[in-house]
Amino acid sequence: MNTIDIKINERSLKVLPGITILQACRDNGIDILTMCHLKGLSDVGACRLCLVEIEGINKLLSACTTRVASNMVIRTDTEKIKRYQRITTELFFAERNHVCSVCVANGNCELQELGYKVGMDHIRYPFLFPECKVDTSHQYFVMDHNRCIMCTRCVRACSEVEGAFNWDVKNRGFQVRVISDFDTPWGESITCTSCGKCLQACPTGALWSKDVVQGQLEKHPEMITELVEKRKLLLT
Amino acid sequence: MTKKKIGTVWLGGCSGCHMSLLDIDERILDVARLADIVKCPIVDGKEFPKVDIALVEGSVTSDEHLHEILHIRKQAKLLVALGDCAVMTNVTGMRNYLQLNEVFDTAYVNAISNDQSGTVPNHPALLRLHDKVFPLQEVVNVDYVIPGCPPSADAIFYVLFEFLNDRVPDLNEVKKLKYG
Amino acid sequence: MNRQEFKDLVIAETEKTKNSTCKHKICICCGAGCISSGSEAVMKKLQEEIIERGLQSEVEIIPTGCMGPCNQGPLMKYLPENSIYQKVDCSNISQIVQSQVIEKKPIEHLLLFADSRERPFSNADEDPFFSKQLKIVLKNCGQLNPERIEDYLVHEGYRALDKALFEMSPEDVIAEIKQSRMRGRGGAGYPTGLKWETVYKYVNDQKYVICNGDEGDPGAFMDRSVLEGNPHRVLEGMAIGGYAVGASKGYAYIRGEYPLAIKRFEAAIKQAKKMGLLGPNILGSNFSFDVEVRIGAGAFVCGEETALIASIEGKRGTPRPRPPFPAESGLWGKPTLINNVETFAGIAPIINNGGEWYSEIGTPKSAGTKVFALAGKINYSGLIEVPMGTSLREIVFDIGGGIQGGGEFKAAQTGGPSGGCIPAEHLDVKMDYEALVNLGSIMGSGGLIVMDQSSDMVDVARFFMEFCMDESCGKCVPCRVGTKMMHDLLQKICDNNASRIDLERLEELAVYVKEASLCGLGGSAPNPLLSTLRHFRNEYETRIGKYEEKHIEVPQTSEV
Numbered sequence: 017m018n019t020i021d022i023k024i025n026e027r028s029l030k031v032l033p034g035i036t037i038l039q040a041c042r043d044n045g046i047d048i049l050t051m052c053h054l055k056g057l058s059d060v061g062a063c064r065l066c067l068v069e070i071e072g073i074n075k076l077l078s079a080c081t082t083r084v085a086s087n088m089v090i091r092t093d094t095e096k097i098k099r100y101q102r103i104t105t106e107l108f109f110a111e112r113n114h115v116c117s118v119c120v121a122n123g124n125c126e127l128q129e130l131g132y133k134v135g136m137d138h139i140r141y142p143f144l145f146p147e148c149k150v151d152t153s154h155q156y157f158v159m160d161h162n163r164c165i166m167c168t169r170c171v172r173a174c175s176e177v178e179g180a181f182n183w184d185v186k187n188r189g190f191q192v193r194v195i196s197d198f199d200t201p202w203g204e205s206i207t208c209t210s211c212g213k214c215l216q217a218c219p220t221g222a223l224w225s226k227d228v229v230q231g232q233l234e235k236h237p238e239m240i241t242e243l244v245e246k247r248k249l250l251l252t
Numbered sequence: 253m254t255k256k257k258i259g260t261v262w263l264g265g266c267s268g269c270h271m272s273l274l275d276i277d278e279r280i281l282d283v284a285r286l287a288d289i290v291k292c293p294i295v296d297g298k299e300f301p302k303v304d305i306a307l308v309e310g311s312v313t314s315d316e317h318l319h320e321i322l323h324i325r326k327q328a329k330l331l332v333a334l335g336d337c338a339v340m341t342n343v344t345g346m347r348n349y350l351q352l353n354e355v356f357d358t359a360y361v362n363a364i365s366n367d368q369s370g371t372v373p374n375h376p377a378l379l380r381l382h383d384k385v386f387p388l389q390e391v392v393n394v395d396y397v398i399p400g401c402p403p404s405a406d407a408i409f410y411v412l413f414e415f416l417n418d419r420v421p422d423l424n425e426v427k428k429l430k431y432g
Numbered sequence: 433m434n435r436q437e438f439k440d441l442v443i444a445e446t447e448k449t450k451n452s453t454c455k456h457k458i459c460i461c462c463g464a465g466c467i468s469s470g471s472e473a474v475m476k477k478l479q480e481e482i483i484e485r486g487l488q489s490e491v492e493i494i495p496t497g498c499m500g501p502c503n504q505g506p507l508m509k510y511l512p513e514n515s516i517y518q519k520v521d522c523s524n525i526s527q528i529v530q531s532q533v534i535e536k537k538p539i540e541h542l543l544l545f546a547d548s549r550e551r552p553f554s555n556a557d558e559d560p561f562f563s564k565q566l567k568i569v570l571k572n573c574g575q576l577n578p579e580r581i582e583d584y585l586v587h588e589g590y591r592a593l594d595k596a597l598f599e600m601s602p603e604d605v606i607a608e609i610k611q612s613r614m615r616g617r618g619g620a621g622y623p624t625g626l627k628w629e630t631v632y633k634y635v636n637d638q639k640y641v642i643c644n645g646d647e648g649d650p651g652a653f654m655d656r657s658v659l660e661g662n663p664h665r666v667l668e669g670m671a672i673g674g675y676a677v678g679a680s681k682g683y684a685y686i687r688g689e690y691p692l693a694i695k696r697f698e699a700a701i702k703q704a705k706k707m708g709l710l711g712p713n714i715l716g717s718n719f720s721f722d723v724e725v726r727i728g729a730g731a732f733v734c735g736e737e738t739a740l741i742a743s744i745e746g747k748r749g750t751p752r753p754r755p756p757f758p759a760e761s762g763l764w765g766k767p768t769l770i771n772n773v774e775t776f777a778g779i780a781p782i783i784n785n786g787g788e789w790y791s792e793i794g795t796p797k798s799a800g801t802k803v804f805a806l807a808g809k810i811n812y813s814g815l816i817e818v819p820m821g822t823s824l825r826e827i828v829f830d831i832g833g834g835i836q837g838g839g840e841f842k843a844a845q846t847g848g849p850s851g852g853c854i855p856a857e858h859l860d861v862k863m864d865y866e867a868l869v870n871l872g873s874i875m876g877s878g879g880l881i882v883m884d885q886s887s888d889m890v891d892v893a894r895f896f897m898e899f900c901m902d903e904s905c906g907k908c909v910p911c912r913v914g915t916k917m918m919h920d921l922l923q924k925i926c927d928n929n930a931s932r933i934d935l936e937r938l939e940e941l942a943v944y945v946k947e948a949s950l951c952g953l954g955g956s957a958p959n960p961l962l963s964t965l966r967h968f969r970n971e972y973e974t975r976i977g978k979y980e981e982k983h984i985e986v987p988q989t990s991e992v
Contacts, residue, residue, distance in 0.1 A: 104909050
């Protein structure tokens with residue numbers, strides 16, 4: 017198969033044309049931080065953690081949505097990118113009410129992991145402490161907006177994999193919230209199939225099932241990826 | 253070599269960080285060789301003395317805490333925020349999106365209790381809660397932070413030991429960073 | 433209607449106008465600005481007056497689009513003398529008709545700028561407000577009735593479309609636009625010809641043309657005035673664009689806050705369709721083009737092209753990362769040409785007069801004219817059109833008549849919440865895309881807000897940040913949380929509660945949000961902040977100094 021030459025962090029690589037920079041990095045063991053990306057779901061470039069520098073382009077581009085091109089020279093590890101990743105992480109924590117010690121996802125949380133990876137020991141920005149609702153109306157599951165980081169992985173898992181279109185987003189700016197149906201309690205949703213895919217897609221403790229307690233939530237986002245890949249196999 | 257002085261204090265927190273500090277077990281002897289612990293919640297003494305290292309647990313929730321942390325900042329060469337409450341308000345900050353009177357009503361008026369009077373205590377000797385809880389770094393200069401709820405005993409010992417040996421600890425390096 | 437019929441119709445309409453018995457024409461501005469100051473009542477009263485005096489066969493009353501000096505409205509223009517009357521109300525109609533129409537004497541104290549100029553001009557074109565302008569896009573605004581396609585036909589209307597369809601190939605049209613060196617008037621200034629060529633080159637059986645009329649900058653009303661004053665010009669530009677790139681369908685995305693613009697544009701589409709200037713086989717050619725209006729629901733971010741496209745598709749109006757650009761994958765994944773209202777309105781004159789003619793106007797890098805919406809602490813605010821490279825001084829002092837109450841010019845904000853301020857020491861800057869970028873501002877879509885000494889620049893930065901914070905779509909983290917954090921820090925500075933560390937943090941955040949944001953909204957949201965910091969840093973320092981005086985002992989925050 018035809019490959020093209022690219023360079024990532026001084027490493028010369030041969031990759032398939034048409035793949036994303038993120039894919040090229042992951043295929044070649046180059047670590048790249050992501051939050052809104054989940055393999056199998058469409059990419060939206062919203063978390064801005066996977067920003068990379070590309071020679072000849074004066075903007076930072078998100079690796080998950082930018083495709084490789086012949087002779088592209090990419091850097092994923094510059095001081096600036098690392099600094100920006102840390103700021104992004106801090107903004108995630110400062111935006112809503114992330115209280116790790118009482119969270120079901122404590123120890124199994126992608127946001128926590130992200131903090132460790134960027135070496136965030138404290139948050140330099142004032143916490144916003146917004147008033148967020150906790151929706152416990154569903155028979156099995158809970159949506160805790162305090163812990164939501166608006167990665168919209170649940171929204172995409174629900175629409176793209178389950179096809180139920182239960183989740184969507186309302187409002188603008190820092191007041192955005194994930195909503196069920198037309199902003200009704202989740203328990204009253206007429207579209208939710210209670211499949212639980214959104215729970216698996218969620219990187220934090222925002223979506224969880226009622227049978228777990230603090231620190232006991234286990235998530236398997238790779239389940240979504242597997243499902244999508246197996247379906248592809250079925251179709252071919 | 254003169255021994256260094258360590259002081260610890262417990263502001264708006266649950267004392268769990270101090271429990272974790274005690275969990276360094278026999279390594280307290282290593283600390284004791286290099287420093288005296290001149291103030292801590294179980295050491296008697298009114299004023300926070302001049303120290304080399306101040307370990308501060310908990311966040312700033314009241315006028316008394318504010319007064320104390322400002323005083324400690326003046327007394328300490330090195331101020332270390334100990335635990336999630338001190339670093340990011342943690343559980344103590346969970347009242348920040350509520351009104352203070354809602355908090356009082358929930359705790360004293362509406363809560364099921366043997367005390368049927370249902371009044372909010374209001375004695376002049378009691379501390380006054382602030383409307384909002386702040387992490388230490390929003391109130392004073394903080395020199396080092398150890399997040400965690402509680403931070404592991406290993407992390408606390410590591411940081412103390414490094415500082416006592418005039419080295420700057422790096423929690424990232426030794427993978428002791430932890431929240432919650 | 434085929435080409436010959438169209439030509440006959442144009443000739444017939446022109447003859448009809450020429451042979452009209454009406455020796456007098458009275459134009460009344462019926463743009464949204466003048467309507468809100470009462471021009472409709474004035475028009476009704478004028479009609480009654482004319483009937484009362486039995487002058488129906490001599491006086492023609494034309495409701496027109498924006499004439500320019502909006503804060504002097506309602507405006508009434510008397511032709512052929514070209515005398516403009518300002519702040520007309522029903523009580524002085526009779527007097528004006530008597531004096532101007534019957535006795536042929538203008539009433540000086542009611543003329544435009546009579547209350548501020550030593551002597552007003554009875555021919556408004558001699559007034560510096562107009563004489564310094566060069567109207568290409570706005571040429572027929574204020575002259576013709578925007579609700580009558582016949583008026584537009586008399587003023588060279590659809591001549592460019594006719595020329596493009598029958599005398600030029602799509603390549604010729606693109607070459608002409610490229611030669612004109614026109615740049616997109618939406619704000620970023622991307623060369624229009626290049627964009628058209630890119631869309632043209634993508635092979636696809638379905639392509640789209642979108643006209644971006646989602647003008648949301650505070651204080652900007654260029655697009656609204658063009659859509660209200662001459663909707664057919666925009667429609668013609670879109671059709672030419674469709675022909676050039678090979679698109680058969682166009683969408684005009686107009687913000688819902690412009691009901692009059694929507695009404696007139698929709699009426700224009702209907703009229704054009706009826707005449708065969710839109711729809712299948714335009715003027716008997718092989719080219720078919722249809723236009724539909726889409727109404728924006730009030731989100732500023734929908735002015736961003738990818739968000740606008742999502743909105744037309746019926747999705748939540750949020751931007752997506754580029755590349756791929758709309759030229760490659762736009763509306764419903766098809767190649768899409770998306771230009772601003774003003775860009776499309778500038779197309780017909782280029783086709784009619786040639787790209788070379790257009791390229792000679794303006795500066796070497798920015799050709800043509802630019803429409804600005806003048807607002808703020810200025811004597812004459814309103815809608816103006818000047819050649820690129822006109823100095824800010826000429827705009828503010830010659831056209832705008834200087835600062836209100838004889839105050840001192842402090843700064844001018846261009847580009848609204850995405851732009852920056854230009855301080856007094858740069859008053860002589862020749863306004864074009866590059867010069868403004870060099871000063872840390874942008875051309876933007878053309879809002880120009882003039883500020884005097886009473887303006888507090890920190891508060892100005894805070895205001896625009898609040899706007900961006902409210903209008904951020906909330907999709908990407910830097911813009912969603914970053915604008916909120918920056919706003920809070922700016923508020924803190926305004927309240928004299930911020931330390932030096934807060935300012936450092938603010939500056940770091942500003943650069944981060946600018947570089948890391950997903951779309952242009954976040955990418956330009958810190959611009960007002962960064963430019964006020966650049967030109968008026970002392971105002972920030974003063975406030976921080978005030979804080980430090982209060983808190984000499986306890987620095988409030990610090991780096992760990």
